[in-house]
Amino acid sequence: MRNDARWQEGVDEAWVDSLIDGYGGRPESLVAIFGAVQARYGYLPEPALRRISDRMTIHWAQVFGAAGLGGFRLLPAEGHLVTVCSCAACRFAGGDRILAALEEELGIRAGESTDDGSFTLETDANVGAGAIAPAVRIDTLVYGPLTVDEARHLIYARRAAQPAASRAPAS
Amino acid sequence: MAVELSPQIRILPGGEPRLLKGIGDLDPGSLAAVRKTGGYKGLTRSITKRSPEEVIAEVSAAGLRGRGGAGFPVADKWRAARSAPGDRKIVVANLMGADPTSLGDRTLAEGKPHLVLEGAIIAAAAVGASEAILAVRRDWTLAIERLKAAVADAEAANLAGYLILGTDVSVNVSVWEGSGAYVAGEETALIHALQGDRGMPLIRPPYPAERGLWGVPTVVHNAETLAHVAWIAGHSAAEFAKLGTRDAPGTKLVTIAGAVRNPGLSEVALGTSVDKLIGLAGGSTGTVKAAFIGGPGAGALAADELGGTAYDYGALGEAGGHIGSGSVLVTDAGTCMVATARFLLDFSAREACGKAVPCRIGTRRLVEALDRILAATPRPNDLVMLRELSMKIADTALCRLESLAPRPMLTTLDRFGDEYRAHAERGVCLAGSCSTDAVLPLLAPLAEAGGLRAW
Numbered sequence: 001m002r003n004d005a006r007w008q009e010g011v012d013e014a015w016v017d018s019l020i021d022g023y024g025g026r027p028e029s030l031v032a033i034f035g036a037v038q039a040r041y042g043y044l045p046e047p048a049l050r051r052i053s054d055r056m057t058i059h060w061a062q063v064f065g066a067a068g069l070g071g072f073r074l075l076p077a078e079g080h081l082v083t084v085c086s087c088a089a090c091r092f093a094g095g096d097r098i099l100a101a102l103e104e105e106l107g108i109r110a111g112e113s114t115d116d117g118s119f120t121l122e123t124d125a126n127v128g129a130g131a132i133a134p135a136v137r138i139d140t141l142v143y144g145p146l147t148v149d150e151a152r153h154l155i156y157a158r159r160a161a162q163p164a165a166s167r168a169p170a171s
Numbered sequence: 172m173a174v175e176l177s178p179q180i181r182i183l184p185g186g187e188p189r190l191l192k193g194i195g196d197l198d199p200g201s202l203a204a205v206r207k208t209g210g211y212k213g214l215t216r217s218i219t220k221r222s223p224e225e226v227i228a229e230v231s232a233a234g235l236r237g238r239g240g241a242g243f244p245v246a247d248k249w250r251a252a253r254s255a256p257g258d259r260k261i262v263v264a265n266l267m268g269a270d271p272t273s274l275g276d277r278t279l280a281e282g283k284p285h286l287v288l289e290g291a292i293i294a295a296a297a298v299g300a301s302e303a304i305l306a307v308r309r310d311w312t313l314a315i316e317r318l319k320a321a322v323a324d325a326e327a328a329n330l331a332g333y334l335i336l337g338t339d340v341s342v343n344v345s346v347w348e349g350s351g352a353y354v355a356g357e358e359t360a361l362i363h364a365l366q367g368d369r370g371m372p373l374i375r376p377p378y379p380a381e382r383g384l385w386g387v388p389t390v391v392h393n394a395e396t397l398a399h400v401a402w403i404a405g406h407s408a409a410e411f412a413k414l415g416t417r418d419a420p421g422t423k424l425v426t427i428a429g430a431v432r433n434p435g436l437s438e439v440a441l442g443t444s445v446d447k448l449i450g451l452a453g454g455s456t457g458t459v460k461a462a463f464i465g466g467p468g469a470g471a472l473a474a475d476e477l478g479g480t481a482y483d484y485g486a487l488g489e490a491g492g493h494i495g496s497g498s499v500l501v502t503d504a505g506t507c508m509v510a511t512a513r514f515l516l517d518f519s520a521r522e523a524c525g526k527a528v529p530c531r532i533g534t535r536r537l538v539e540a541l542d543r544i545l546a547a548t549p550r551p552n553d554l555v556m557l558r559e560l561s562m563k564i565a566d567t568a569l570c571r572l573e574s575l576a577p578r579p580m581l582t583t584l585d586r587f588g589d590e591y592r593a594h595a596e597r598g599v600c601l602a603g604s605c606s607t608d609a610v611l612p613l614l615a616p617l618a619e620a621g622g623l624r625a626w
Contacts, residue, residue: 027367031350035309058367065369069524070350071310087271088467088500089428091514125518126310126351130272130428130498131181131435142178 011047015040020055027058030066042081043073071126079118080158083137084110085127085144093133093145099123101148102136105155119155174198176281177313180274181435185451187414189422190398191438194282199317202324205285211330213404217293218340223253226297230400233408234420238275239265239393240356240466240495241571242484245400248390251380252298255388260300262342263365263384263391264291266307266314267349269356269572270466270496274436275424276394280307280314283398284321288344290397292331293404295342298390303344306365308351319346353467353522356496357570358383358391360524371526372570395424395497416442419483423497427452430459430503441483445472448482448499457503460602461586463511465495467518468575471508471582491582493575507602508587509594512580513541519576527569533560534576541580544591545605547598554591557584 019036023029030052037048044067053063067074084090084099103109106119113120127137135144136151143154174195182191198204205211217226231246252260264287266276279287291303305322307315322344325331333341347365354360357372362384364370383389392400399421403411412420419441425448428434432453439448445462449455462477463469470492472480480490487493502511520534537560540553550556561577568574584591593599 028347028365030367031309031364032348034350035348062368066350066364066367069352069354069370070364071352072350085271086518088463088469088515088518089272089434089498092429092500092502092506092511125271126268127179127271130179130274130426132179133428133434135179 011041011045011051013047013051016048016051017055020052025056027056030056030058030063031070034067034070034072038072041076043076045076046074071124077120077122078113079116079120081137081139082106082119082121082155083127084121084123085125085133085135085137086123087125087127087130087133089130090127090133090135090144094148095134097148098134098136098146098151101151102155105152118159174282175313176278177311180278180281181433182278183427183433183435183437183451186437187422187440188438189402189414190279190283190286190395190424191436194278197283199282199284200320200324202285202321202328209405210285211289211325213401213406214289214293214296214330215336217404218296218338219336223297223299226293226404227253229408230297230403233403233411234418235396235399235403235411236419236484237392238395238399238423238494238497240493242494245392245396248380248392249294249298251378252300252388252390255381257387259302260295260298260388261384261390262291262295262298262300262303263358263361263389264303264305264397265356265358265361265391265393266305266311266318267351267355267361267364268308268311269351269353270498272426272428272498272500273466273496274426275497277308277311277314278424278436279394279398280311280318284314284317285325286398286401287394288318288321288325288331289404290392290399290401291344292325292335292342293400294390294392294397296335296340298388300388300390301341301343303342304365304384305344305346306349306361307346309348310351315346315348322346352524353518354524354570354572357572360570361391362389369524371524374569414440416481416483416485418485423482423494425482426496426498427501428498429463429501430456430506431501432456439482442481442486444478445476445480445482445487445499446478449477449501452501455501455503457505459501460504460506461502461508461583462492463500463502463515463579464492464498465575465578466498467515467522468493468495468572468578469498469500469515469582470578471512471586473586491578491585495575505602505604507594507600507604508583508590509541509545509600510605512583513538513545515579516541516576519572523573523576527567527573529564529567530569530573530576533564534573536560537564537577537580544595547594547596549595554584554595557581 132144359373
C-alpha cells in the first residue's frame with residue numbers, strides 16, 4: 001500500500017549529488033547510482049530520481065524508464081521485506097500455495113505492507129532459486145525448499161524477534 | 172577446500188563436466204591454482220602463438236554456437252565484428268540472468284570467474300576489441316565480487332589490461348553492475364541498458380557486431396559461451412567436438428527443475444535425450460506429463476516424446492522446444508497445462524518492455540483469453556484467436572523473446588488440446604489442479620447446447 005508520508009520523505013540531495021559526481025555523471029552509471037540510493041533508502045524515492053534527472057541532465061522519462069525496467073523498488077518497503085519467488089520452477093513446486101499461506105498469515109496481498117509496518121509482501125521471479133524451489137527471501141536471506149508450514153514459521157520467528165508495535169508507520 | 176557458492180546453486184553429479192569440472196573445489200580467488208589446472212593456457216596460446224584469424228578459424232572448426240539462446244555461430248559473429256570498420260570495438264559478457272530459473276552463468280561467474288574472463292579476453296583479441304565489459308546482474312553480489320577480484324588478479328599478472336604477456340594486445344576489462352530483466356537477455360536491449368537507457372531492443376539489422384554499444388561494433392556473448400571459447404582455446408576444436416553431435420558439438424549447462432527429485436545444474440553433451448536429463452536430476456517425483464524446455468518462452472514436450480528427442484538445436488527445435496536459456500522444467504500428472512501456459516505467458520507479458528505493440532498488448536490479450544478459458548467463460552472464438560494472435564505476435568516480433576512468448580501456449584495447445592477444451596466447455600480441469608469446478612453447473616447447460624462450441 002502506498003504510504004504517502006514515506007513517499008514524500010526528505011532525500012539528502014547533497015548526498016545524491018556527491019554520489020552522481022563520484023561516477024563522473026556518466027549516463028551509463030545510472031544503474032549503479034540507483035543501486036546506491038536503494039541501498040540507503042530501501043527504494044528509489046521520487047525526489048531522488050528527480051534530483052538525478054536534473055543533476056545529470058537526463059530526461060525524467062529516461063531516468064524513470066531505466067528505474068522501472070531495472071527491477072528497482074519504486075515504493076518503500078516497510079519492515080521485513082518478504083519476497084515469494086514467482087519463477088516457473090518455484091511455481092511448479094508449490095510456490096503459489098506458499099504465497100497464499102503468507103497472504104493469509106500477514107493479512108495482506110502481495111505488493112502491500114501490514115498496517116503496523118512490520119512486513120511487506122511481494123513476489124519476484126528473481127529470487128533465483130530454481131534448485132531450491134519453492135523459495136522465499138526475507139530481507140537478504142533466501143530460504144528453500146519450503147513447505148507451507150515452514151514458510152509460516154519464518155514469519156512467526158520474525159514476529160517473536162521484533163514486536164510489531166516497535167515499527168510504527170510514519171505519520 | 173570447498174568453495175562456497177550462492178545457496179541457490181546445486182550442481183548435480185553425473186553428466187559430462189567440462190566447464191563445471193572442479194567447480195566448488197577449485198579456489199576461484201587463487202590465480203596460481205587456476206593456472207595449475209590449465210587456466211589461461213588458451214589465452215597464452217591465442218595471443219602469443221596464433222593470429223586472430225587462426226583463433227577465429229579454430230572456434231569455427233569447433234562449430235561453437237552461442238549458448239545464450241539464439242544459437243548463432245560464434246565465429247560468424249566474430250568475423251562480422253572483426254571486419255566492421257572502426258578503431259573501437261567492444262566485447263560484452265552477458266551475465267544478467269535473464270531467465271530466473273537458469274543457473275549456468277551465475278555458477279560459472281561464482282565458481283570459475285577466471286574461465287569467463289579468459290574467454291572474454293580471447294574473444295576481444297580475436298575481434299580486435301580493446302575493451303571487454305562483464306555486465307553482471309546487480310543482485311549477484313558474490314559473482315560481482317569474484318569477477319572483480321579475478322580481473323584485478325589477472326591484471327596484476329599481466330593476463331589482462333595493457334600489452335598482455337608482452338604482446339601488442341591490450342584488453343581493458345571492467346565489471347559493470349546491470350539491472351536485470353528478462354528483456355536483458357536480448358543483446359540490443361542489454362546494450363541500451365548499459366548505456367543508461369531503458370532496456371529495450373532495436374530493430375536488427377544493423378546487428379550489434381556492426382553497430383552496438385555507443386554505436387561501435389560490439390560482440391555480446393553470455394558467460395557460458397565465453398567459457399566454452401576459453402576451453403576450446405586451451406584444448407582444441409577436435410577435442411571440443413568429441414562430445415555432442417555433428418551439427419551441435421560440445422556441451423551445454425542445463426538447469427533441471429520442477430517435479431524432479433534432485434533439481435539443479437548439470438552439464439551434458441548436446442544430443443543427449445531429454446529423458447536422460449530428467450534422470451540426472453534423480454527422475455520425476457511423480458508421473459512425468461510434460462517438460463517445458465527453454466525458459467519462459469519454453470516449448471512443451473509431452474512425456475512420450477522425451478525419450479526420442481535429442482537435446483540439441485535441431486531435433487529439439489523440430490519438436491517445438493529450444494535450447495534457450497538451458498532450463499528444463501518438468502511437470503507431473505497433477506499439473507494443469509492451461510494454467511502452466513498461462514503462468515509462463517503472464518511472465519512474458521509482465522516482463523514485456525513495451526516497445527513492440529503486438530508484444531505489449533498481444534501477450535496481455537492472450538493471458539486474458541486463457542483466464543476466460545480457465546474460468547470456463549470463453550468467448551466463442553477464443554481458441555481460434557489464441558493461435559491467430561500468437562502467429563501475429565511471432566511474425567511481427569521485434570526481438571526473439573517476443574517471438575517465443577506464445578510458444579508455451581501453442582505447444583501445449585497442440586499436445587494437450589483436450590485440457591483446454593475441458594476447461595473452456597465444461598469448466599473441468601483434467602489434471603485436477605485448478606479449482607474452477609465451482610463454475611461448472613452454470614455453464615454446463617450452455618456448453619451442452621452447443622453455444623460455446625464455435626471452435
